[in-house]
Structure formats: structure tokens, C-alpha cells
Amino acid sequence: MDFLQTDLTDLHAKLVNKELSAVDLTKATLENIDATDSKYEAFITVMRDEALAKAEAVDAAGIDSNNVLSGIPYGIKDNMVTNGVETTAASRILEEFKPIYDAT
Known part of the structure; x- marks a missing residue:
């Protein structure tokens, strides 16, 4: 399909x-x-x-x-903070950043 x-x-x-x-x-x-x-x-x-x-x-x-x-x-943009998921906003400064909360 x-x-x-x-x-x-x-x-x-x-x-x-x-x-x-x-x-x-x-x-x-x-x-x-x-x-x-x-x-x-x-x-x-x-x-x-x-x-x-x-x-x-x-x-x-x-x-x-x-x-x-x-x-x-679905996919979401990498600037949406997601608990436990590496979220970098495509920035090397945030490389390996894993938030401890979700964006609300």
C-alpha cells in the first residue's frame, strides 16, 4: 500500500x-x-x-x-521537549540532552 x-x-x-x-x-x-x-x-x-x-x-x-x-x-520537530527522548533542536550544544519532562 x-x-x-x-x-x-x-x-x-x-x-x-x-x-x-x-x-x-x-x-x-x-x-x-x-x-x-x-x-x-x-x-x-x-x-x-x-x-x-x-x-x-x-x-x-x-x-x-x-x-x-x-x-x-507521526513525526514531531526536534524542538518539542519529550520526556526521556534526546531533544536537540538540531543544535550541538544540546547534543545528548534528554529532558525529564514533556512540553505541555
């Missing part, structure tokens, strides 16, 4: 109807990152194991049909 050519509401509907699993979508997303990030250099930290674990948990619990982002993998 070429999820990059599928809009968010269609992906969500496929997840709700179990035509697609959050794990499969997450794996496809990680494969896309692997295939393209050397060209775009868009990602500093990729949380593979955590993403797959969350996807498995979402699949086990069931997709929330009222939340269009349920089961959808």
Missing part, C-alpha cells in the same frame, strides 16, 4: 475497518524513512521500537473511531 498517496481520513477508515493495522502502517512509515531520509535528512531521532510497541498496543486496544489520528504514526 502506498500510504503516502492516501489521505488521512482514508487511512483512518482502513484502520477502523481492520483493512490495515497500525503495526503495518508503522512498519511502512519506518521503511519510508529508511529509504528516503539519507536524501532529505528530516529525522534526527527515530524511535523504532517505541513506535512499533505503541502500534501493537493500539491494535490490541482497537482503533478509536472518533480520533482520526488513532493508529497513525
Whole structure:
């Protein structure tokens, strides 16, 4: 499935109807990152194991049909402070900085 050519509401509907699993979508997303990030250099930290674990948990619990982002993998900018995740804002000064709290 070429999820990059599928809009968010269609992906969500496929997840709700179990035509697609959050794990499969997450794996496809990680494969896309692997295939393209050397060209775009868009990602500093990729949380593979955590993403797959969350996807498995979402699949086990069931997709929330009222939340269009349920089961959808996403990336956030590296300036959003995330508890325990290296957050550098692409700065060498913050290299290896792991916040002890989340941005709210």
C-alpha cells in the first residue's frame, strides 16, 4: 500500500475497518524513512521500537473511531521537549540532552 498517496481520513477508515493495522502502517512509515531520509535528512531521532510497541498496543486496544489520528504514526520537530527522548533542536550544544519532562 502506498500510504503516502492516501489521505488521512482514508487511512483512518482502513484502520477502523481492520483493512490495515497500525503495526503495518508503522512498519511502512519506518521503511519510508529508511529509504528516503539519507536524501532529505528530516529525522534526527527515530524511535523504532517505541513506535512499533505503541502500534501493537493500539491494535490490541482497537482503533478509536472518533480520533482520526488513532493508529497513525507521526513525526514531531526536534524542538518539542519529550520526556526521556534526546531533544536537540538540531543544535550541538544540546547534543545528548534528554529532558525529564514533556512540553505541555
